[in-house]
Every structure is written in structure tokens, then in C-alpha cells.
Amino acid sequence: MQENCICYAVDSNYLFPATLSAVQVRNKTPQSSADVVIVCFDDSNDNTRLASSIAKAQGIEFIQLPQAELEGMSLAYARLFLDKALPTQYKKLVYVDGDTQVTSSLGDLFDPSLAQYDFIAARDAMTMVVNDNTRMGKRIKRYFSALGLDEADHERYFNSGVIKLNRSLISDLRSDIKKLIDRKKYDFTFFDQDALNIILAGNKNRMSLKWNFPTFLMNYSHFREIPAHLLHFCSNPRPWHGPFTPWGEAYFQVYTDFAKSFPNTNHKTQPLSGMKKAKYILQTRYKSIIEPYMWDNAHTRQKRTEQEKETIV
Numbered sequence: 001m002q003e004n005c006i007c008y009a010v011d012s013n014y015l016f017p018a019t020l021s022a023v024q025v026r027n028k029t030p031q032s033s034a035d036v037v038i039v040c041f042d043d044s045n046d047n048t049r050l051a052s053s054i055a056k057a058q059g060i061e062f063i064q065l066p067q068a069e070l071e072g073m074s075l076a077y078a079r080l081f082l083d084k085a086l087p088t089q090y091k092k093l094v095y096v097d098g099d100t101q102v103t104s105s106l107g108d109l110f111d112p113s114l115a116q117y118d119f120i121a122a123r124d125a126m127t128m129v130v131n132d133n134t135r136m137g138k139r140i141k142r143y144f145s146a147l148g149l150d151e152a153d154h155e156r157y158f159n160s161g162v163i164k165l166n167r168s169l170i171s172d173l174r175s176d177i178k179k180l181i182d183r184k185k186y187d188f189t190f191f192d193q194d195a196l197n198i199i200l201a202g203n204k205n206r207m208s209l210k211w212n213f214p215t216f217l218m219n220y221s222h223f224r225e226i227p228a229h230l231l232h233f234c235s236n237p238r239p240w241h242g243p244f245t246p247w248g249e250a251y252f253q254v255y256t257d258f259a260k261s262f263p264n265t266n267h268k269t270q271p272l273s274g275m276k277k278a279k280y281i282l283q284t285r286y287k288s289i290i291e292p293y294m295w296d297n298a299h300t301r302q303k304r305t306e307q308e309k310e311t312i313v
Contacts, residue, residue, distance in 0.1 A: 004034035005090035009078035012047040018098030033107030037061040076191035083170035097161040104229035121158035122212040160193035162212040218246040220296035237280045245284040
């Protein structure tokens with residue numbers, strides 16, 4: 001019986017990109033390494049029925065639960081309920097956000113050498129600049145400090161888009177995060193990502209950026225120097241919105257091809273038009289001019305190299 005599981009937690013609005021990501025995982029990760037499961041917190045509708053049929057055809061388990069199972073918390077916290085949603089056989093989990101594309105097997109994340117670690121995640125890209133004497137660096141530092149993170153932990157702040165963890169840990173994390181929210185002491189910009197960083201502050205168990213590569217770095221040397229196994233499209237626009245910079249046509253085409261392969265998904269990849277398209281074009285062009293000075297200078301490249309040396313997988 002398989003105890004390893006690569007899983008997603010979404011609602012019906014996010015099923016299209018999450019299903020594509022899950023199909024990529026299933027195609028690239030051996031069945032002997034892990035099962036793949038999509039957990040959808042939503043009522044039955046056309047999207048859930050279609051995703052369920054696609055998942056079944058691709059060897060992916062589809063589990064549907066009402067949003068009431070989230071106990072009043074928003075969908076942003078859904079991964080904290082995977083212990084309640086998944087079959088009991090799964091003990092070791094890799095959670096993956098739905099706004100991802102997977103280019104290589106994720107099997108190495110279940111390597112036996114990692115059994116001693118309860119929780120592993122990749123540093124957020126913000127950690128490369130948090131100690132810079134720049135406006136952005138100072139703003140990030142103020143935010144981390146407002147969360148109550150010690151300055152020594154600022155460069156350990158992790159991104160929750162991909163997490164390797166033991167199922168047995170989730171219940172305690174959920175309880176602790178509920179207590180944080182109930183105290184209303186923090187205003188979380190990044191929801192459970194912030195909360196998890198508060199609870200697990202100082203945790204040194206880091207995976208390489210290649211397992212959770214932020215796509216806004218695709219145009220820079222970081223992308224050329226790190227073999228990205230999983231791409232995380234963590235801000236708008238997303239690649240299913242159109243062939244925007246920095247991913248271009250290639251990563252948009254993946255979604256259009258997926259839509260053509262499965263009836264009734266075509267409307268999911270209709271490119272943006274009008275003012276919203278113009279806004280995103282101007283936004284991405286502006287970033288392409290400004291961001292290289294912040295994200296692709298000698299300091300950030302050196303910082304990334306140092307951080308990668310400290311990873312355990």
C-alpha cells in the first residue's frame with residue numbers, strides 16, 4: 001500500500017490549472033514513488049465533474065468535500081485540512097499549489113534519507129533581498145519584523161507553494177494557526193504561509209529552489225543556473241491568461257493544448273483582452289526594466305548560491 005502522496009487542495013475555480021499540474025506530476029513521477037490526489041473543497045458542478053473524469057483517466061485520485069469541512073477558514077488555508085481529507089494510508093505528503101507546472105519527477109522528495117525531517121520547504125525569493133539596503137529589502141524586513149520573526153530568521157522565511165511534510169504534523173499546525181488567527185494579532189498578507197513561518201520560525205530544513213521556482217525569476221540568471229523541476233506562477237497574470245513575459249508562448253501553449261484535449265475546458269484558456277490585457281502588458285514590461293536591478297545583481301546571485309548550499313534536497 002502506497003504511503004506517499006503528492007496532493008493538491010483547491011476549489012472548483014482553480015481546478016483547471018491544478019488538474020493540468022497533477023497530470024504533469026503523474027506523467028513524470030513513477031507510480032512507485034507516490035500517488036497523486038486532488039482534493040476539491042466545493043459542491044458538485046460542471047468543473048468538478050469534468051476534473052474528476054480527467055483525473056480518473058490519468059490515474060489521479062479525485063476527492064470532493066464541501067467547503068464546510070474548512071471549519072469557517074478560507075480556501076487559502078485548505079492545505080491545513082489534508083489530514084482530514086486524504087485516505088489514512090498516506091503518511092508522507094508533498095503538497096503542491098495548483099498554479100504550477102511540473103517539468104521533472106518529484107520522486108526525489110520521498111527519498112528515504114528525508115524520513116527524519118517532518119517539514120521541508122524552499123525559501124521564498126524575498127529572502128534573497130531582505131537584508132539588502134534597498135527600498136524593497138527594507139519593506140520586506142519591516143513586514144517580517146511585524147510578523148514577529150526574529151531578524152536571524154528573516155532569511156529562513158519559506159514559501160508554502162510546495163511543502164514536504166508528515167501527515168501527523170498537520171493537526172498541530174492547524175490548531176496553532178487557528179490560535180494565531182483568533183488572537184487577531186497579525187494581519188497576514190500571505191495567509192497560512194505567514195502563519196506557518198511564525199509557528200516554524202527557525203526551521204532550517206530547506207529544499208532547493210528547483211522544487212518551487214518562482215517564475216518571475218525566469219528571465220534572469222537564476223533560471224539558467226537552477227534546473228527548475230517545478231515552476232510556480234505565484235502572481236497575476238498567470239500563464240493561462242495569455243503568453244505574457246517572462247514565460248511567453250511556450251508555457252501558455254501547455255494550457256491551450258490541455259484544453260483542446262479535454263472537451264468543455266476551452267473557455268478556461270481564453271486570452272485576456274481589452275484594458276486588463278493592456279494593464280498586464282504594461283505591468284510586465286515595467287517589471288522587465290526595473291526588476292533585474294533588484295533580482296539579478298551580483299549580491300542576489302551570491303545569496304542564492306549560498307542558500308542552495310544549505311538545502312537538504
